[in-house]
Amino acid sequence: MTSAMRKLSLALLALAVIVPARAHADSKDAKPAASDSSSTESAGGEEDNTQQKQTEKSGAKTLEERIRPVSGSLFIRKSRSELEPVVGISFNDAFFQKYMIGLRYAYHATDSFSVELGGAFGISMPSGEVNTCTAQGCQTPTKDQLQGTPGNIGLMVGASATWSPLYGKLNIVAEKVLHFDTFFLAGLDGIQYAEPSLDPTNVAPVNTFTFGGHFGIGQHFVINDFTALRVELRDYLYSGQRAVNGAFESHLENQFMLDIGVSFFFPLHPTE
Numbered sequence: 001m002t003s004a005m006r007k008l009s010l011a012l013l014a015l016a017v018i019v020p021a022r023a024h025a026d027s028k029d030a031k032p033a034a035s036d037s038s039s040t041e042s043a044g045g046e047e048d049n050t051q052q053k054q055t056e057k058s059g060a061k062t063l064e065e066r067i068r069p070v071s072g073s074l075f076i077r078k079s080r081s082e083l084e085p086v087v088g089i090s091f092n093d094a095f096f097q098k099y100m101i102g103l104r105y106a107y108h109a110t111d112s113f114s115v116e117l118g119g120a121f122g123i124s125m126p127s128g129e130v131n132t133c134t135a136q137g138c139q140t141p142t143k144d145q146l147q148g149t150p151g152n153i154g155l156m157v158g159a160s161a162t163w164s165p166l167y168g169k170l171n172i173v174a175e176k177v178l179h180f181d182t183f184f185l186a187g188l189d190g191i192q193y194a195e196p197s198l199d200p201t202n203v204a205p206v207n208t209f210t211f212g213g214h215f216g217i218g219q220h221f222v223i224n225d226f227t228a229l230r231v232e233l234r235d236y237l238y239s240g241q242r243a244v245n246g247a248f249e250s251h252l253e254n255q256f257m258l259d260i261g262v263s264f265f266f267p268l269h270p271t272e
Contacts, residue, residue, distance in 0.1 A: 075167075075179050075181070075220075075222045075225065075228070076111065076225070076270045077108040077110075077111045077114070077164075077265070078108055078109070078110050078111045078270075079108065079109075079270070080107075080108050080265045080266060080267065080270055081105065081106070081107055081108075081265065081266045082104075082105070082106040082107075082108065082114070082116075082263050082264070082265050082266075083103070083104075083105055083263070083264050083266070084103070084104045084105075084106070084118075084230055084261040084262065084263040084264070085102075085103055085261055085262060086100075086101075086102050086103070086104055086118075086120065086230070086259050086260065086261030087099070087100065087101055087102075087259070087260055087261065088100035088101075088102070088120065088234075088257045088258060088259040088260075089257065089258055090255050090256060090257055091256055091257075091258060092254075092255070092256040093127055093129075093151045093255060094127060094129045094130050095126070095127060095129070095130065095146050095149040095150070095151050095152075096124040096125065096126065096127055096146065096149075096151045096152050096153075097124070097125050097126070097127040097128075098122050098123070098124050098125075098151075098153055098255070098257075099122065099123045099124075099125075100120040100121065100122045100123075100156065100257065100259075101120060101121055102118055102119055102120025102121065102156070103118060103119065103120075104116055104117070104118030104119075104261070105117050105118065106160075106162065111164070112163060112164045112165060113161075113162070113163055113164070114161075114162045114164075115159070115160070115161055115162070116159065116160040116161075116162060116185070116187070117158075117159050118157070118158060118159075118160075119155070119156065119157040119158070120155070120156050120157075121154065121155055122153045122154050122155065122156065124143070124151070124152045124153065124154070124194075125143070126140060126141060126142065126143055126146060128140050132145060147194075147196065147197045147204065147205050148196045148197055148198075148243045149196055149242075150193070150196055150240050150241070150242050150251070150253055151193070151240075151253065151255065152193055152194035152205065153191060153192070153193045153255065154192050154193060154194065154207060155191070155192035156189055156190070156191050156192075156236070157189065157190045158187050158188055158189035158190065158214065159187050159188055160185045160186065160187030160214070161185065161186060161187060162183050162184070162185040163183060163184050163185070164181045164182065164183035164184075164220075165182070165183075165184075166181060166182040166183075167179075167180075167181045167182075168180055168181070168182075178221065178222070179221075179222040180219055180220060180221050180222060181219065181220050182217070182218075182219050183217070183218055183219070183220070184215075184216075184217055185214075185215065185216050185217075185218065185232070185234075186213070186214065186215040186216075187213065187214055187215075188211070188212075188213050188214075189211065189212050189213060189214055189236060189238065190209060190210075190211055191209070191210055191211070191212055191236070191238045192207055192208070192209050193207070193208065193210070193240060194206070194207055194208075195207070195208040195240075195241050195248075196241060196242055196243040196248075197243065198243050198247070198248070208241070210238050210239055210240060211238065211239070212236060212237050212238025212239065212253075213236075213237055213238075214234050214235060214236045214237065215234070215235060216232055216233050216234035216235060217232070217233055218230060218231055218232030218233065218259075219231050219232075220263065225265075225268075225269060225270070226264060226265045226266070226267075226268040226269065227262065227263065227264060227265070228262075228263045228265070229260075229261075229262060229263075230259075230260070230261045230262070230263045231258075231259070231260055232258070232259040232260075233256070233257075233258055233259075234256070234257045234259060235254055235255070235256055235257075236254060236255040236256075236257065237252060237253070237254050238252075238253055238254075239251070239252060239253070240252075240253040
């Protein structure tokens with residue numbers, strides 16, 4: 001019994017000596033590793049500093065410097081005038097394809113509200129959506145053959161009220177910021193069109209004038225602080241005459257127009 005206790009005591013003593021010695025050795029081995037880690041971090045920091053110095057020397061801008069965070073609207077419209085040459089094209093008329101060339105002027109009472117006056121001359125061509133058919137076959141009618149149909153608009157003048165509740169910014173290829181606004185508009189119009197003839201073969205259509213209105217939606221895409229690309233979609237409604245069975249009948253006509261123009265704002269460089 002005494003011999004067994006002695007052997008157990010010696011084993012515990014040896015274990016007590018070996019474990020601390022091994023822990024001490026492990027701690028020695030860990031120090032170089034820590035040193036290696038710190039040296040790696042130091043090397044990484046030196047590399048970053050070197051890259052930063054090279055960037056500063058070359059004059060190249062970082063992404064953060066090229067695209068700065070923007071808050072608020074940089075495109076001021078309040079108390080400014082807007083002058084817009086515009087071209088338009090119709091796309092829902094079965095008889096005539098209309099091309100409009102015009103000019104509009106708007107005054108912006110606030111950044112979100114404006115009033116506008118404008119006018120445009122139109123050129124109408126057969127749209128090719130319908131055909132005339134005879135025993136010899138079908139073909140696209142000429143403009144003379146369409147004299148009894150509505151939609152031959154020659155002149156449009158009108159006034160609008162515009163409300164712009166939405167303003168946004170868009171990063172383009174992480175290099176430029178495109179500013180834009182979305183607006184809604186509605187107004188009244190005077191429209192001159194060629195009244196359909198009751199006898200298209202013998203009587204030329206007569207220009208007549210009627211009234212109507214329009215509503216639509218559009219956007220400004222800002223080029224700089226005094227120029228913007230303007231794109232609109234308008235629906236014009238007006239009362240027109242149609243030749244039906246040898247007599248005129250009043251109909252509510254509508255014309256969809258896509259308008260594209262370049263807006264110039266005055267004064268050129270406003271201060272808020």
